[in-house]
């Protein structure tokens with residue numbers, strides 16, 4: 001690929017030398033699971049996010065699931081989820097035997113339409129899960145207001161938004177719990193699958209710590225649901241080294257996003273900057289007519305793209321039995337056919353952003369000759 005969609009090697013290269021001695025030490029000690037580097041990372045990540053507690057886990061999906069489990073969500077309960085998210089958000093609800101209730105997206109922010117949350121609430125509703133999609137913070141004040149009015153929990157899915165700010169606070173620290181994924185391609189990525197839950201609630205933190213480790217409160221006494229969602233020590237070593245660089249990487253993404261916004265041809269709809277916080281541009285998602293032709297044209301130029309996500313959750317085969325139909329979420333359905341994620345990673349060259357924009361302008365011109 002002349003310009004890959006994402007370049008993980010460019011990021012790894014910056015930390016490999018620094019972490020090799022620590023990796024060797026873990027390999028020699030054999031403290032592979034929940035070793036000291038895990039608690040060190042938990043402390044640093046909690047401080048960075050501005051939450052009292054962080055709990056290291058094996059994935060972002062586990063963080064979402066254990067957050068809901070710790071808040072007591074289970075069979076018979078309903079949880080509000082945006083219809084345009086990665087399936088993990090809703091899967092966490094389903095795995096606990098509760099029902100995800102989908103809410104339409106907002107076309108301008110790509111996030112849940114906060115004005116439509118209230119209409120989805122009934123006596124079974126227990127929680128709202130706002131997703132800071134693409135690294136763009138949800139407008140949290142209206143979400144917290146409606147949650148307070150109906151006595152609901154708020155679990156933030158911050159899996160794409162490490163470091164993003166809402167009115168001076170890091171996302172993940174605003175609701176009752178926040179879930180992060182450290183999947184390698186996220187803004188903060190491990191050397192494999194990992195995740196974390198953050199919270200200010202000591203009970204939630206305690207319960208999640210017990211549940212991640214087969215429900216133990218003391219050794220071989222299992223009083224909580226006995227899951228296995230522990231974080232591996234090697235991931236904590238990698239994450240601690242990368243956390244120091246996260247703000248720099250996010251600043252670089254922001255600069256590249258600005259360049260894209262300046263140079264994109266007019267007929268391509270660029271994402272908007274929010275005025276109530278800062279975005280971290282996990283993905284740079286535009287909307288275009290003839291999206292599939294556009295992707296094919298970029299592909300022949302060696303430019304990688306993605307679609308996040310092509311099928312809204314209410315149309316996913318796994319959720320067929322929830323009873324939703326095509327037409328239920330017209331905004332999400334329309335946007336799903338138009339979105340394309342352009343290359344975006346901190347190490348991307350400015351000249352490559354300009355080149356992608358030039359190729360897009362050429363495509364637009366050939367598609368609409370004057």
Ligand SMILES: *Cc1c(COP(=O)(O)O)cnc(C)c1O
Pocket residue numbers: 058059060061062085086088089131157159160180181182183193194195
């Ligand atoms: C990546 C992601 C997750 C799940 O994270 P995993 O670590 O892959 O389990 C959840 N929600 C969103 C929005 C994500 O992008």
